[in-house]
Amino acid sequence: MVAGGQFRPMKILIAVTEVAEVEDDFEIEGLGVAEQYLDYDLNEWDDYAIEEGVQLQEAGEDVEVVSVTIGPERSEETIRMGLAKGVDRAIRVWDDALEEREELGVETKADVLAAVVEDEAPDLVLTGVQSNDDAFGATGVALAEEIGFEWAAVVNTLDLDPGGSVASVHRELEGGVEELTDVELPAVLTIQTGINEPRYASLRGIRQAQSKEIAPKSLGDLGLDESVTESPITLTQLYEPETESDATVFEGSPDEEADQLADLLRETGVVEG
Amino acid sequence: MTVLAIAEHRRGELRDVSFELATAGRDLADATDGDLHLAVIGGAVEAFVDRLDREGVDVIHTIDEGEEFNHDVYVQAVEALYDEVEPDTLLMPNSVNGLDYAPAVANRLSLPLVTDAIDIEHDGGLAVTREKYGWPPAEGTDDTEVRAFDADIDESAVRSAVTGFQEVGGGDVDISEAEVLVSVGRGIEDEENIALIEALAETLDATLSSSRPIVDNGWLPKNRQVGQSGKQVTPEVYIAIGISGAVQHVAGMKGAETIVAINTDSNAPIYDLADYGIVDDLFEVVPALIEEFGGEPPEV
Structure with a gap:
């Protein structure tokens, strides 16, 4: 922080989602994995987005950080994780019409989040690059287009003076190359893992989170109706890909296994000894 | 059906995913005796056309606009081409840059979007699943129609700018x-x-x-x-x-x-x-x- 620096108030909205994690052994029931094999957690990418938002808040003087989640009551557990790490308040959107869908399409999520952006008027929206479970990787950019914000996808370095009007970012491209880009605010940035080191919530933070607001919103509250849940995409089948391993597996005790592998490595001629 | 596939390039090089898109696009077009259109937006368009001009490509559209990828330019260019070509299916790379513009294109054109597609079947609609790699070996043909296209880019809508590139750090181990x-x-x-x-x-x-x-x-x-x-x-x-x-x-x-x-x-x-x-x-x-x-x- 620059001594004597002038900060304008800033509002950061972080879109976070609860994700389902599947146990190693599982069964598919219809179009989904059977409920008993699922555990729910905060989306890994969103954890980095929360950390980035909270760091901006700590660097500024008047920065409000609000999280928004589309999810059932169960997801309040993961929403509280963000509140315990420093998010000021949260919004949770849910509705019978959303509950009825097998999965929510990109356009549905973008429309719902766009309505929240309209209410909150943030300067910056952060969200994870993708979710662990659906891994669609499209909500952030679709949202930006919907609300007329500029955007950058797959951001792994963010340089922004709180209250500033341009974010300087690195976008992580393929092959170990980063693109350096200046993005005008207001903007949506999708945050890549590794951009920071997400903190653990302190006991004090966890205690404070209990009294922070999680505002429930229905589609009606946001001025939307059921038509927003309609999607031209239908999930028709979910299956586990067949594994086709033809690896030669060395067997025995660890010493015996290592011995066989050592012989193989010597045979290749690239390892000596 | 008519398929429009958008090639990808970076720092002067056409990226291999462009050929994967073209292969997928050709298969899809073949299923309905349709045409495959490719588009090259920005960069060394002439050189990229030479490489993309293979058997199975019906038309290549070139939009000579800027050197590097910029999503504000791409979204406008693809939207304009969509109106011009009127394709049934748009194919874009599932790359970091593809994911930086495809969701915006889909949202603007109100088209359903599927990312990370590894197979696409025409079954009346599209059934999207599993993986396909590579380009069938074919000679350059030189008879593909190349059309320069003026996408009429609105520069005021370009609100981000690439300022450079850098390799990731960690010392000189390669x-x-x-x-x-x-x-x-x-x-x-x-x-x-x-x-x-x-x-x-x-x-x-x-x-x-x-x-x-x-x-x-x-x-x-x-x-x-x-x-x-x-x-x-x-x-x-x-x-x-x-x-x-x-x-x-x-x-x-x-x-x-x-x-x-x-x-x-x-x-x-x-x-x-x-x-x-x-x-x-x-x-x-x-x-x-x-x-x-x-x-x-x-x-x-």
Whole structure:
């Protein structure tokens, strides 16, 4: 922080989602994995987005950080994780019409989040690059287009003076190359893992989170109706890909296994000894 | 059906995903006796056209606008081309840049979007699932129609600017040059245990690399990362230790000559690719292997 620096108030909205994690052994029931094999957690990418938002808040003087989640009551557990790490308040959107869908399409999520952006008027929206479970990787950019914000996808370095009007970012491209880009605010940035080191919530933070607001919103509250849940995409089948391993597996005790592998490595001629 | 596929380039080079898109687009167009249109937006358009001009491509559209990728330009250009060509299906690369503009294009045109498509079947609608690679070997034909297209880009809508590129840091080790790579993944559990894998690499006179989580945790520098966002490697021997083999990792190492996996989970996808495997605890196997080659395993 620059001594004597002038900060304008800033509002950061972080879109976070609860994700389902599947146990190693599982069964598919219809179009989904059977409920008993699922555990729910905060989306890994969103954890980095929360950390980035909270760091901006700590660097500024008047920065409000609000999280928004589309999810059932169960997801309040993961929403509280963000509140315990420093998010000021949260919004949770849910509705019978959303509950009825097998999965929510990109356009549905973008429309719902766009309505929240309209209410909150943030300067910056952060969200994870993708979710662990659906891994669609499209909500952030679709949202930006919907609300007329500029955007950058797959951001792994963010340089922004709180209250500033341009974010300087690195976008992580393929092959170990980063693109350096200046993005005008207001903007949506999708945050890549590794951009920071997400903190653990302190006991004090966890205690404070209990009294922070999680505002429930229905589609009606946001001025939307059921038509927003309609999607031209239908999930028709979910299956586990067949594994086709033809690896030669060395067997025995660890010493015996290592011995066989050592012989193989010597045979290749690239390892000596 | 008419298919429009958007080529990808970066820093003056056409990227291979462009050919994968063209292959998928040709298959899709063939299913309905339709046409395949390709588009090149920005960069060295003439040179890219030479490479893309292969049998099976009906029309190539060129939009000579800017050097590098800019999503504000791409969204406008694709929208304008969509109105011009009126395709039934738009194909865009599932790359970092593709994911930076395809969702915006879909949203603006109110089209359904599927990302990470690995197979596309025409069944009246589209059934999207599984993977296809590569371009069928074909000679350049020179008879593809090339049309320069004026997308009438609104510069005031361009609100982001690329200011440069940089290679990831971590010193001058180049894992893509290594003959033998010892690669470590999430199975190593703790930062201090990395020393065990370092000792193996040293004993074998090999180079140490890793999967993404190790770099995200800050346990190894970024230039050690193998995979889609890291380096592509093609060593003689690749020893994957505690690496499950997610598709992003496999994309970076599938070209290795011999692949060895050490992983307790026999169902891990790395075994689909491995030539040899040890399904056992790395904390027992790796010290034994170090001793086999006369090294001294560190206490971890």
